[in-house]
Amino acid sequence: MNRSTRREFMQRAAALSASSLLVGSAAAQPAKKLGFALCGLGSLSTQQIAPALQSTRYCRLAGIITGSPDKAKQWRSRYAIPEQNVYSYDTMHRLADNPDIDVVYVVTPNALHADHTIAAAKAGKHVFCEKPMEISVERCQSMIDACRAANRLLGVAYRCQFDPYHRECMRIARAKEFGDVKIVAADFGFTIGDPTQWRLRRALAGGGALMDVGIYALQASRYITGEEPTLVSAIETQTDPIKFKEVDETIAWHAKFPSGAVANCHTSYNASGLGRLRVDAQKGWFELDPAFNYDGIRGRRSDGKAIAPPPANHFAAELDDFAQCILEKKATRVPGEEGQRDVRILMAIYEAAKTGKAVKLS
């Protein structure tokens, strides 16, 4: 199977998104569905999030925030969004006056997440934010502070945390079914297309493959071990200095965990087939391959037992969970602090790659 382009991911996932939902299948509907406004109507919002919202139990697509009048028109028509629920980035402060919107889902380029999160929080809205949370630890902190000051919940869209296959891997690791976890080998990447896209611009993306998709491997190493890394080392290579003039093309990194477990990860914007999670434990192994796609995840265990839970739509699952946290006034599994932790480690990986020295993390 060729998994080489983001577009392919999306097309395949979009085809599946309506058919394989766990969440939303219950007959009884809750008293209230929270109104979500999507902030940023790029391909992720178009192909994944908006379709997934239709299948959620606790959410409804109530509004949009976009810089494009054309997109606003298309979306209003497609999703029956009332005119008063359509905002631009310049007018989104007026969300404060709109009780129909409970949550803003920030899906803009990485370096705009703080601005849009803070604007939404100041307007009294809860915020769900795409990964990576932002492009610096400080900017993540400003988002945490803004939501805390507004007494609003802040969540980061780590969809794999809500995927049944990944949850089963977490369970196997915690239960020590194969003894202690020794090595988490994880990678994610793809051959990036359009050279003009924002993901290749440092000012908007903050970084390249590592920040965009390497973060999945980093997350996996943390939720599989259940630990925080104490040391990272990294190596970076570049084979296309024109396309990757501003952001990283390929980075490999290691992370060391207090238990002695090691993460061995890599990411690339210029290679195909990355997207695996393999856990080597003392008495056996388990793996997901592919691990991080929107769908089609497959699992194996060294003892031949199955890893084959009913699949879930990642986006619907994470959105319903976030809505439930708001409705039930619970903490989210993916708070701003979790996003910030990853950004801190990403920065350490960049530093290690740049200096050639392992970087300690406190």
Next chain:
Amino acid sequence: MNRSTRREFMQRAAALSASSLLVGSAAAQPAKKLGFALCGLGSLSTQQIAPALQSTRYCRLAGIITGSPDKAKQWRSRYAIPEQNVYSYDTMHRLADNPDIDVVYVVTPNALHADHTIAAAKAGKHVFCEKPMEISVERCQSMIDACRAANRLLGVAYRCQFDPYHRECMRIARAKEFGDVKIVAADFGFTIGDPTQWRLRRALAGGGALMDVGIYALQASRYITGEEPTLVSAIETQTDPIKFKEVDETIAWHAKFPSGAVANCHTSYNASGLGRLRVDAQKGWFELDPAFNYDGIRGRRSDGKAIAPPPANHFAAELDDFAQCILEKKATRVPGEEGQRDVRILMAIYEAAKTGKAVKLS
């Protein structure tokens, strides 16, 4: 499939070794079979090499060198070895007077390879030496020098270089069937048993998992890229300080190659299931999993085409190749300089793990 112990590797491989030979299947026999003396009669010689020698076309098991009179007796009886072809480590210099022995295959612990290689070369014998070649670059050089002075061929037992699956992977990489190779992810390891074995003693082994089995991953990264690494970084962890008091338990390393390819590798004496080779190229991927076992290697390609050549007995293949090189006065694909290159890189990996700094290789 549980591949957790060296013993299991051996039992499975021994069962297969007589059945799946490519080499030795030709009807016509050559004029001369070279006489091999096995130096060191541990489990590798017993389970793998001696059985494989029976199936070779250009080799015969003619003699033994052992410190154990009991083993000498058993082997003499089992393989009909004449008394005059049985030596101890103290008497092996007398090989000089024995025209029935052409080649000494050194299968002793790592730190004894130089002594036994030099003794064999001084006795006028060609030398085939197990991996790792030795425990330091300098000791490798002394072996190269001794064989050169004696005008004898020196080869290192890199069995995967003669395996059809690995050769097919080299071909796919060279032919750029998926474009340029970007990442070589390779790992090998097992849960080591008997805590008293020489592999856990620094004086005899020189190092632990990295030198013993990590070397397979290192080799693979070099023969898949066809390049020499220019930089390595590494991280080491230990979870059992008693068992692994003297040698490394788990090491992960990266290597950077001139083309921009990256190797992302790890090895462990305390984890199960390691033994994979995955190559991510620009337009697709190919892999062997398991990759480094004596048998049962399986291959996959991202385009669905097969990697399924007829399997070969690695030991018979490498021994016949070495014998042919001697008979036809050709260079070997695995000369002492090749073994030394790996040892130099292994030392750089240890240094990087120890210092936390990437190490440049010239």
